[in-house]
Amino acid sequence: MGPSHFSLLLILAGCWEALGAEHYSNSPVCNTTLSNGSFPWTHYRLPTSVVPEHYYIYIHPDLNTKTVTGYVQILIEALNDTSYIVLNGKNLTITGAFLKELSPNYQRKRLALHVLESVPTEQLAFISEIPLVAGRKYQLSVRFCATLSNSFSGVYRASYWTKNGISRMIAATHFEPTSARKAFPCFDEPNMKAVFSVVIVRDYNRKAISNMPKVSTRTRGDGLLEDHFCHSVRMSSYLVAFVVNDFSSNSTKSKTGTEVSIFAPRDQINQTRYALQAAVKILEFFEEYFQIPYPLPKIDLVAIPDFEAGAMENWGLITYRETSLLYDPHTSSPHSKLWVTLVTAHELAHQAKFENPYKSICSTLQKSYIV
Template sequence: MTENNRVILPSTVIPSNYEITLTPNLEDFTFKGHVVIKATTKSQTSEVVLNAAELEIEKSIATISDNPSFNTDILLDPENETLTIKLDTNVEENTPLILDIKFTGILNDRLLGFYRSKYTDPDGNEKYLATTQFEATDARRAFPCWDEPERKATFDVTLIIPNDLTALSNMDIKKEHNIDNEYKSVTFNTTPIMSTYLLAFVVGDLACIERKSQHGTLMRIWATKGNESQGEFALDTSIKLLDFYNSYFGIPFPLPKLDHIAIPDFAAGAMENWGAITYREVALLVDPQNTSASTKQTVAAIISHEMAHMWFGDLVTMKWWNDLWLNESFASWMGDKAVDAVFPEWEMWTQFLTSDTASAFSLDGLSNSHPIE
């Protein structure tokens, strides 16, 4: 399916940087967006094709090299989830382009793209936060982009949010200032070059506990306000795991901070957004009075798996989704290896034999077993 039915964007234009500004509205569940994309032509072209889904494009402006900017015609293809921007001329190879696009979207309730998550606070009030889940192909629901793992770029994210809320993204905060009595602007530092599916942003009434690793990385466990104290086990475990991975890989974690964020409504167990890992609450938070030993093992294994992705998957990424099996299987194997180093008393490799190896042999013995590729 990944080979025969996939829609691949033309390689005529390649992005290098996205400057994204988003304003989520947690009352009517919409958001306004503005993205400025720096790109370069790789062959002659008269149009730019990128991904967009469930977005209303309000305005598109293009700048070719140092020439004056101009409004462009656009064509949205909902079936193929593409946006085609028509340029007013044939543009030669190796020409710099700037695309300036304003758009609006929906904070959906389908747990994908840029979506809303409902929860009840400790006082019994119903609240919402806004969060993201972009893997595999849902960054395009938050902003127009080249939404393919191979098309890496850097990202500059700004979130405009109510003054009483917290904004998180992959990087640490560059600057923050109040716009007026109601809203503030939060701008994050530029990310390393990375795939769109690993970008993340979260806006809500959040609180954290934090500690620095021995290499100076700020580690934080975030949850809805009132639940952050249940992150102590995750914080202690992630600090130990980071020290192990830095030593084992020989490449220090390249970001200044690593956030682990508990989301009330989350479809997967967790998601390895670079520097801002998101989790189901039960996959991150531990109640020291009521959580079983087996649940703590599960939490540690999930954290370790996602942290392994910070190197294998985030720093180094597969070209296309047909190699996702290697991305995930290595993270699972490496995750167990790291947990075994941190908690040797759990005997993770003995558990691996009984829980993973036997089931793998059983599946491989079926008549419908087939090669991975």
């Protein structure tokens, strides 16, 4: 398959408009809310007084209880003096929120925060009794829980049937354009980019994949496993992704050493050969044509049984509708083969990084930021 067979398909970035808020609902999120408090922010867009630098996300999508529990620690910098931090959250129950300054000689313990929610604007406000000071960095720690979604956004359940008639369930994510806030509290606007470090809790009979390669797996006291992943490149929150699954996979490497893998239900893994071959050729073509190296050590392409879009260009973990990735040479039509090729070319075209090359692939989040 030569370069002339490929078309570069790009999506124009959507424009974010600043909208004025007319009415707010100041419903409390948890017991630490301010009594008689009013939501401190009056715009749909987030304030820029505080910006994120690095997220540490610990999350457990429990397919047995159909719940999501976890916590997120966000390294933030205050650009202006402020007594509150506003970020996005939707359909989350906040069970604890704390703030800690990260100045070298600062000995103050974690400060419990008051929490308010604005339901119409999908925002959470964390109120501090001690104001944040411009130029200083802080660690915002938030514990949360939610219900595993039945929709096709946020962290949701997807199911399929084996050839033996057994129902299987996986947990998948789809965060574009504004659904990362359904999975964990975050600054869910595309210009507020940050680095993401992800830890996923799972059962022993499933596996987890995310944007970056897995560093290690640890066994918890309750028998569940924790998969720790390399930290990501700096990216928007809607590109974070993970899938907890029992799939099989096929893998190979490109000329430049990038590991390319296709994940699909075990009974359909024989339908991934064409997509794997096409993905490697397309990736190599883009790197040569644009003279831009693919910045990550791996790229996974995953066939999701229940998926609303054709595919989604999560960095390092592209999720697909099954008909956009699977091809059976004995039963599929030529049009299906062309469609798999075009969708794969389209999604891989999103993967280029126009900043400095990614370095220190598996560096971990600075220990001083994790408590």
